[in-house]
Amino acid sequence: MPKINGNEIRPGNVLEHNDGLWAAVKVDHVKPGKGGAFAQVEMKNLRNGSKLNERFRSADKVERVRLEQKDMQFLYEDDGMLIFMDTETYDQVQVASDLLGDRRPFLQDGMTIVVEFYESEALNASVPQKVTCKIVETEPVVKGQTAANSFKPAILDNGVKVMVPPFVGQDEMIIVDTIAMEYSERA
Template sequence: MAKMQANQMRAGMVIEFEGQRYTVLKQNIMIPGKGAAVIQVEMRNVKSGAKKDQRWRTADTVERLTTEDKEYTYSYADGDNLVLMDPESYEQTTVPKDILGDRLPFLVENMTVNVRLIEGEPVAMTLPETVTLEITEADPVVKGQTASSSYKPALLSNGVKTMVPPFVTAGEKVVVKTEDASYVERAKG
């Protein structure tokens, strides 16, 4: 941890405030008619996700935490944890499964993931934007339905439901977004 002046806070930095860790979302310097300038900071609690607005005087100091974004290769799940491997040192590290929330089903073996560490502790993990999965079930096309009019429900091999164009059938591989399971395109090759 390092102390810094409140007016040095920038979006993306992580600070410790009242025993909690916050990511700085944005900051504004407000200069009142009289008196010293004030820094208005919008920040998000790293653990709870709750937003908070806080004001500091420019002379105030805050605790800045060191953050690092690191790439890992996902190896396997172990109980409530995910085992990741450092592709450079081959050292293993574990992170709790709930770090991914509802994106957990999109994690596949040997996938490259990005982990944000605060003071060496993993607090967030991002997946690649898209992943290729097989369709295990797809509703039949309704008679008279045109390709452009609507998507139909389908089930991905990871158990997540998605909506696909009428021409996609079970057994095909498709590219979906890891963020919301939305269909991107048929997988090539």
């Protein structure tokens, strides 16, 4: 694995530090009035979710880890574990459902998502940025109401609440941005 200097750490990098795998969440480069410059790095443990703030000087060497990304197809959920199938080898992999966090409701049967592996251990998973959902409950469409930045609440078929424009009605299909957790467009 390549070693990088402490001042080369960027958000999103995965580092091996203190016998654990850490993702750099936030990096601030600090030049104090006295002493040498350093990078203040906020890190999140990829295995247990704990957080750590650490200072790295430019002379410090840290090991950068490359995660292997695979496209996996979601099959089913069993006892808090999500079962995925590798689309190339047809191997099945179990991943804890809390790995997806608040994006979990957007996971649909047969959906292909990206799972990141370190050796054979699944560390991270992400649903697609745009997902099509059906509105199951919202206020009725009112004629003559303008779409000038006014939104109304809607409940999707997966139970998630989002704000939608007034012209969108019940039983319509919409595309939801899973990163911002908001309405994107009509499907």
